[in-house]
Amino acid sequence: MSQPLTLQDISRRIRDVPDFPKPGILFKDITPLLLDPKAFRRAVELMTAPFRGDRISRVVSIESRGFLLGAPIALALEAGLVPMRKPGKLPAERGRVEYALEYGTDALEMHSDAVGAADRVLIVDDVLATGGTAAAAAQLVRKHGAGVVGCTFLIELDFLHGRGRLTGERIEALLHYT
Numbered sequence: 203m204s205q206p207l208t209l210q211d212i213s214r215r216i217r218d219v220p221d222f223p224k225p226g227i228l229f230k231d232i233t234p235l236l237l238d239p240k241a242f243r244r245a246v247e248l249m250t251a252p253f254r255g256d257r258i259s260r261v262v263s264i265e266s267r268g269f270l271l272g273a274p275i276a277l278a279l280e281a282g283l284v285p286m287r288k289p290g291k292l293p294a295e296r297g298r299v300e301y302a303l304e305y306g307t308d309a310l311e312m313h314s315d316a317v318g319a320a321d322r323v324l325i326v327d328d329v330l331a332t333g334g335t336a337a338a339a340a341q342l343v344r345k346h347g348a349g350v351v352g353c354t355f356l357i358e359l360d361f362l363h364g365r366g367r368l369t370g371e372r373i374e375a376l377l378h379y380t
């Protein structure tokens with residue numbers, strides 16, 4: 203039997219793209235990982251593992267790369283999958299949260315019937331950077347009466363101190379860049 207893939211095997215499949223989408227940003231491109239089913243499967247297993255015993259009923263995944271990870275994690279946890287989207291994409295009745303960016307504001311939306319008071323939610327995204335997106339996602343989930351059990355990320359950019367924005371949340375991340 204072959205050895206299980208390691209975090210290093212996974213991190214080798216993350217491509218650094220300098221100055222994308224704008225100068226000064228080092229973009230963490232997960233598409234090489236998606237091309238390798240063994241490494242992708244292992245990343246999903248490792249992101250799921252810490253929450254296996256937590257009776258997660260909904261996986262809330264954040265547009266757009268969060269969807270790619272959230273879908274297999276939801277299946278692995280036998281939880282419902284909830285897309286949290288940029289404004290104007292969801293067709294039915296929806297809740298909305300606005301959050302501050304470096305310049306201006308952005309917003310996320312979620313269908314109002316997607317989570318409720320009985321739900322135990324895991325929030326999934328590819329990258330934790332400043333934490334603003336995940337903090338807004340947690341706020342929107344709680345506004346619908348559900349509990350946020352935690353957040354799981356493939357990548358954490360530790361030098362941006364996103365955890366500081368997420369005080370009180372349980373945060374798991376596979377790969378750390380300091």
Ligand code: AMP
Pocket residue numbers: 227228229230231264265266267327328329330331332333334335336364
């Ligand atoms: P933040 O709200 O600052 O934590 O940013 C998180 C969101 O922005 C996530 O949805 C990420 O997909 C994206 N993001 C931020 N920084 C990067 C980066 N360096 N590489 C790839 N995606 C990023």
